[in-house]
Amino acid sequence: MIKDDNDKAPLFGSWRGWYIFVIGFLVLLIILFYLFTKRFA
Amino acid sequence: MSQLDWIVLGGTLLAIISYGLYKSRTSHNLDGYFLSNRSMPWGLVLLSIMGTQASAITFLSAPGQAYTDGMRFVQYYFGIPLAMVVICIFFVPIFRKLKVYTAYEYLENRFDNKTRTLTSFLFLLQRGLSTGISVFAPSIILSSLFGWNIYYTNLLMGGLLIIYTMSGGAKAVAYTQQLQLIIIFTGMFLAGYMVVRMLPDHVGFTDALEISGKMGRLNVITTGFENGKFNWSDQYNLLSGIVGGFFLALSYFGADQSQVGRYLTAKSLKESRMGLLMNGLVKVPMQFAILLIGALVFTFYQFNKAPLFFNEVQLEKLEKTRYRDSLSAVSTLYDVIAEQKVATVKAYAAETGTTAKLSKPELLNQLRSLQKQSDSLRGKVKSWLNKKEIGGDGNDTNFIFLRFVVDNLPAGLVGLLIAIIFLASWGSIAAAINSLASCTMVDFHKRFTKQKESGEDEYRLSKKYTLGWGIFCIIVAMFTYNIGNSLIEAVNVLGSLFYGVILGVFLVAFFLKKIRSGNVVFWAAVLAELLVLTVFILTRFGVFKMGFLWLNPIGALGVLFFSVLLHGLRGSRQSAVDSQQ
Numbered sequence: 001m002i003k004d005d006n007d008k009a010p011l012f013g014s015w016r017g018w019y020i021f022v023i024g025f026l027v028l029l030i031i032l033f034y035l036f037t038k039r040f041a
Numbered sequence: 042m043s044q045l046d047w048i049v050l051g052g053t054l055l056a057i058i059s060y061g062l063y064k065s066r067t068s069h070n071l072d073g074y075f076l077s078n079r080s081m082p083w084g085l086v087l088l089s090i091m092g093t094q095a096s097a098i099t100f101l102s103a104p105g106q107a108y109t110d111g112m113r114f115v116q117y118y119f120g121i122p123l124a125m126v127v128i129c130i131f132f133v134p135i136f137r138k139l140k141v142y143t144a145y146e147y148l149e150n151r152f153d154n155k156t157r158t159l160t161s162f163l164f165l166l167q168r169g170l171s172t173g174i175s176v177f178a179p180s181i182i183l184s185s186l187f188g189w190n191i192y193y194t195n196l197l198m199g200g201l202l203i204i205y206t207m208s209g210g211a212k213a214v215a216y217t218q219q220l221q222l223i224i225i226f227t228g229m230f231l232a233g234y235m236v237v238r239m240l241p242d243h244v245g246f247t248d249a250l251e252i253s254g255k256m257g258r259l260n261v262i263t264t265g266f267e268n269g270k271f272n273w274s275d276q277y278n279l280l281s282g283i284v285g286g287f288f289l290a291l292s293y294f295g296a297d298q299s300q301v302g303r304y305l306t307a308k309s310l311k312e313s314r315m316g317l318l319m320n321g322l323v324k325v326p327m328q329f330a331i332l333l334i335g336a337l338v339f340t341f342y343q344f345n346k347a348p349l350f351f352n353e354v355q356l357e358k359l360e361k362t363r364y365r366d367s368l369s370a371v372s373t374l375y376d377v378i379a380e381q382k383v384a385t386v387k388a389y390a391a392e393t394g395t396t397a398k399l400s401k402p403e404l405l406n407q408l409r410s411l412q413k414q415s416d417s418l419r420g421k422v423k424s425w426l427n428k429k430e431i432g433g434d435g436n437d438t439n440f441i442f443l444r445f446v447v448d449n450l451p452a453g454l455v456g457l458l459i460a461i462i463f464l465a466s467w468g469s470i471a472a473a474i475n476s477l478a479s480c481t482m483v484d485f486h487k488r489f490t491k492q493k494e495s496g497e498d499e500y501r502l503s504k505k506y507t508l509g510w511g512i513f514c515i516i517v518a519m520f521t522y523n524i525g526n527s528l529i530e531a532v533n534v535l536g537s538l539f540y541g542v543i544l545g546v547f548l549v550a551f552f553l554k555k556i557r558s559g560n561v562v563f564w565a566a567v568l569a570e571l572l573v574l575t576v577f578i579l580t581r582f583g584v585f586k587m588g589f590l591w592l593n594p595i596g597a598l599g600v601l602f603f604s605v606l607l608h609g610l611r612g613s614r615q616s617a618v619d620s621q622q
Contacts, residue, residue: 007310015314019126022321026122029325030279033115033261040254 042187042447046456053224053460054201057217057467061205064216070496074210074503075142075479077306085215086316089303091324092218092468094293097179098439098532100229100331100465105351105441107335108342111260113277117590118328120286124294125321129314131551132295137310142483143476144301144547151550153559154488159566160543161484164298165477167539169510171532172473173517178532179462180518182439185354186447195518202467203511206474207504211306214471221464228454228461229331235450236337241344244390249340252386255405256343256412258336261329274586285590288597289533292540296547298476299469338445343386343408346379347415350422351440355433364425375418382411474514478506534589538577541596542570548597549604561607562600569599 009015042050067073081089106114132144141147145164149157176199183198184191205213237246244252253259265271265278275281294300294317307313349372350356359368389404426433446458482503494502546566549556556562573596580587 007314009311010315015129018314018318019129022122022126022318025322026119026325030119030262033329037260037262040250040259041257 042455042459043452045452046459049453049456050460050463053457054463057220057464058201058204060220061202061213061217062208065205065209065213067210067212069500071142071479071482071499071503073212074500075302075475075483077210077212077215079306080308081215081306081312083307083312083315083319085219086304086307086312087319087323088219088222089215089306089472090294090300090316090320091327092222093299093303093472094324094469095222095225095465096175096469096532097462097466098175100225100461101179101182101439101442103328103331104335104338105438107258107332108339108441109438110277111258112329112332112336113260113263115261115325115329115332116263116277116279116282117286118290118325119279119282120284120288121290121294121324122321123283123287124290125317127291128295129317132547133304133313133317134310135551136301136305137313141305143298143480144296145298145480145484148546148550152557152562156546156559156563156566157484158488159563160296160546161298161480163539163543163570164296165480167536168297168299168473168477169513170517171535172470172477172510172514174521174532174535175466175470175473176514176518177521178439179466182443183459183462185352186440186443192519195515198463198466199470199511199515199518202471203474203508206471206511207507210503210507211302211475214475215303215306217471218468221468224457225461225465228457229334231454232446232450232458233330233334233337235454236334236341236445239341239449241387241390244340244344248390249337252343252390253336253340256339256409258339273591274588276588276590281588281590285588285593288544288593289537289540289590292544292593292597293536296543297540298480299473302476302479303472335442338442341445341449344383344390346376346383348444349375349419350426351437351444352434355426355435355437356422358433359422359425359431362425362431364431367425368422371418371421375415378411378415378418382408382415385411470514474507474510477510478503481506481510537589537592537596538573539570539596541573541593541598542566542600543596544593545569545597545600545604548601553601553604553608556604556608558608558611561611562604565600565603565607568603569596572596572599 007015009018012018012021067077072078103114135147136144139147139150143161145157145161148160176195180191180194180198183189184194205217209216237249240249250259263275263278265275265280267275271280272278304313304316307316356368359365385404385408389408392404423435423437425431425435427435443458443462446455450458482499486502486506487499546562549562549565573592576587576595577589577592579585580589
């Protein structure tokens, strides 16, 4: 039942695009958390 | 608990077991039992990965941690997205190409059987013990809170899930985790909503954040620098979260079979990658939301008197000692301060708008001073409990959220939240037991048994190993007593002792292609493990201070360093022998 690996990345067209997106999202979260901390400190 | 709570709790647990059994049908061989025939879509892989990582203590400890120390604990998860990317690039393609059952199988391919056996053994040791703690951790909390017998609670916590885990293997684990997470998120959302709803009428969500933030509980980002110097003993800050958290996550998701076994069930490389990357996207916001509930509970207890100590059993224990009178005096003073605190926070909240509030800084300063005083009284109680003669547990972090739930939430919701504790436990324990059985079967039994067995025989034996590990974890839970420190930390500290080294072996395999000798990597791993244990013991004896997260990079880099060193020494000895000839 092992299917052939179809490795085409959805949405971004390449896995590199996904990796950049995930890391970019983390950076964005850290910036937002920093602003959140500053705002309520 | 009310009758309604019991009905909700019993009904939810019964539904999960029935659903697990319903989804148990799989082919009678190792592929079906341990990898669900590699047929899972990424959504299910994602929920399975999340359900495996998020144990009961994630939902118990995290809000309590935010209540006592603020939300900075979220930084511990910053390494996860980075680790997901590295695992998608280097780990998953190789595991899938070689069609392995366990991560350690690859190491025999790359080095030798000895290295595979060592890493698999370290995994079994670490995961077996920490799963036992994962059974005990929520059990002791429920047992203290409701007066349940700890042994029966351990049996319920670790025993019922064995029914569907043994019967359906990885498939039953993944499908029940899906349902468990839906119930958990619903319950946690309702709990968060109720906290805000129970605040005074004129205090909204933003006001609650305002108060929590001003009292230092919304410290999501911290640098770890104190007086211009980096504090290495500080557990949770941006640097330790990204570096230490990255190594820990890389080891956990890349080299721990309980996680590797989840994404190996995906039907293709694409589905494995999507599951992991989605986990990298959602894990940090999810943890932020859980911690935010703790910060809101803190605000709730500004408007309402908080218990002096959240674990009542420990308080009763203290009352039977020579500290009885001191405790009574502290308790009276604590009540007086609590009343003043409620009056002050009400006056502060009555000021409408941020500008108005800032124009009355004296109220805020007074509130902070009162909080400091009540913290100091709580500190006294904790120090008494920690004294050897008392033999108590001075840490009530894990009790804060549940105490709040039991004392304040309506009937029905309490039962649901207790059910969540069981479900979260079952999700991670079931995956752990499944992975322990797969390593025992594939890395040891199949490797060392000369007898030829059919797929059906292997399937039956795997079920027995699953049952055996389930019983082992319950036995560990029965013997675990009074770990003391936050339980989520106890599991992570135990993991950090071995994870770094296991990861280091994989890093050598992936990145140091020149090193092919199994002997070199094996001895490098042994030396690095000794190094990690030495550093850990030295920090325990206070020779120097260092957060436990740093043990992961030390272990991983230690293996890389010793491998290069031993490889170099071996090379020069070889050339000396060659030149003599």
